[in-house]
Amino acid sequence: MRADAPILMFDSGVGGLTVLSATRALLPEASYIYVADSAALPYGDKSEDEIAARVCGLAGRLAERYHPRLICIACNTASTIALGMVREVLETPIVGTVPAIKPAAEATQTGGIGLLGTAATIRQPYVDRLEAEFAKGKTLLRHAAPELVLAAEQKLRGEQPDPAAIAAAVAGLRRQAGGERIDTVVLACTHFPLLTQELAKEFGPEVAFVDGAQGIARRIAYLTRGQAFTKPDSDLAIITGDASHDTALHRALQHYGIGRIAGL
Known part of the structure; x- marks a missing residue:
């Protein structure tokens, strides 16, 4: 495992930042990529087939592009529907989020x-x-x-x-x-x-x-125990859709330690 391989967190919007915050408290030395699928927000009003196709497709693209050491689906809706499917198609360890x-x-x-x-x-x-x-x-x-x-x-x-x-x-x-x-x-x-x-x-x-944030953070820490980490100068957020003019979102992400923002 490369020391600079990130932990990738995925949510339909900003909710997964609560999981990111809990995980960073346990693993401050890790590199993180936070993915907000804002283009498809909210997931909760979509069908199971729509959510499964969306989550599996994005997870595959992200894994291929960024080679994360672990992917956390920091979304209850996506996890309860698509967690098993994502695990079947990716070799990357996957941690889901389920109701506590x-x-x-x-x-x-x-x-x-x-x-x-x-x-x-x-x-x-x-x-x-x-x-x-x-x-x-x-x-x-x-x-x-x-x-x-x-x-x-x-x-x-x-x-x-x-x-x-x-x-x-x-x-x-x-x-x-x-x-x-x-x-x-x-x-x-x-x-x-x-x-x-x-x-x-x-x-x-x-x-x-x-x-479930604390439990998810402990699970991620357990699965990455003994691994070497190299932290970048700032973590990365990837936003689907056009978030280039969402300055309020950019400020919020900076509050969570994310200094770089890219699209997908």
Whole structure:
């Protein structure tokens, strides 16, 4: 493995930056490439076939061009649909992102768990299997909150996220039967941790939030243990579509230690 081989992180937008931040805290010496598929944002309103074709195609192109030591699909929607397919076609180690139902089930005191994700994520059989395996005897309520993706993108760019989007997401869980018992909420989209402060204010102090960023970071650190690293002067972001004039996004990426931006 070349010492300058990067860790490549892939998301539909800026949500995967939450995973990048957690991983960099454990592996500050590594080189990173962050890929935002902004041209296809959001993934959550697309069909499974569309997402699988998009993710597999982009992952193949990126692996061929940049020869990463590891690829992290830092997107719950893409992972629950296309993770197995990407692993079949690439020899590069692949780490996915799945809803953190197991730690939520371990943390809840009331047995009431909420799950916020995209429409594509919450309907996946993969989530059914996680619930059956780890949340038996608990109540897991799901709600599709695609409006939070846009709200997170707004916040990262320094804009005020829409309060109505936050309120609608919370109400979508609370109004379900058993919703009043929720004391733990799974943020099953990597965008959503960017809105933890806003969600906490709306839910109230009795609710805790769980996401997969720390677990993913530990998995990446484990898979790259013992490898040599050479860090570049600045990390690279690749944005699909035309992001050349998105100065707010460029500033946000710089905040996450990314000084170079390219298109794809």
